[in-house]
Amino acid sequence: MQLVVARVGRAHGIKGEVTVEVRTDEPELRLGPGAVLLTDPASAGPLTIETGRVHSGRLLLRFAGVRDRNAAEALRNTLLIAEVDPDQQPEDPDEYYDHQLMDLDVVTKDGVEVGRITEISHLPSQDLFVVERPDGTEVLIPFVEEIVTEIDLEEQRAVIDPPPGLIDDQAEIDSSRDTENASAKDDENSSGADA
Incomplete structure (x- = not known):
């Protein structure tokens, strides 16, 4: 491999x-x-x-x-x-090679599908999972014990307990922006009409 x-x-x-x-x-x-x-x-x-x-x-x-x-x-x-020998395993049971983590399904502890790991980014401070969501957008998940609570290689999944704001649905964010923009335009139009 x-x-x-x-x-x-x-x-x-x-x-x-x-x-x-x-x-x-x-x-x-x-x-x-x-x-x-x-x-x-x-x-x-x-x-x-x-x-x-x-x-x-x-x-x-x-x-x-x-x-x-x-x-x-x-x-x-x-x-x-x-x-790399695909059967080779790290000495520490809590460590994983990148190839073991690639393509794992990422789900929340409540079973909500987040996406699939497409890349592992090694930064000086911590490692990050680059997760592709079903809609094609990406989300970065810090590979730390507090957030990634379980790696199940047999089930091919990573279970996460994300803090608020980490994986907010992009569609909700976009929808919120659209609503704010529409509201701002309505305000502009109404103030222009009064003048």
Whole structure:
């Protein structure tokens, strides 16, 4: 199974290093020296990680054969892809690989359907589920214990207990805006008629 583990960002310095946007919860395993990664576009790779270090909160990588800024900049926006054994499990039973969470149905604890996980975004402060709703809109769900109360891989679902305002129905928001706009126009028209 193939898993996108990072996206190459800007070149850093003049010796071939690049910044990377990490998309795995195990960067030390997937993005360590010696790791060989496939790429998208495929013409950029495969790439072998030569060195890695953290600088100002960002992961910097250098790939074998990439020796200068121009070569590093040519890799910008390239997706880095790892081959992952689909049966491999994290050591901690409360941790999950991204591929295990992708496409899970998201429902509230009351059983209301929210949508389907289409992406996991790894931010410095927390991870987020990008959830596509049935109407095609997206909602971001923080992957924290207080909100995501259960992951059931057998049932292929994630149960959430969202705080007020997190997943308010977009249709209700749009409807509310339409009502406010119509009310504002009515006010304008009535004040114009009095003048």
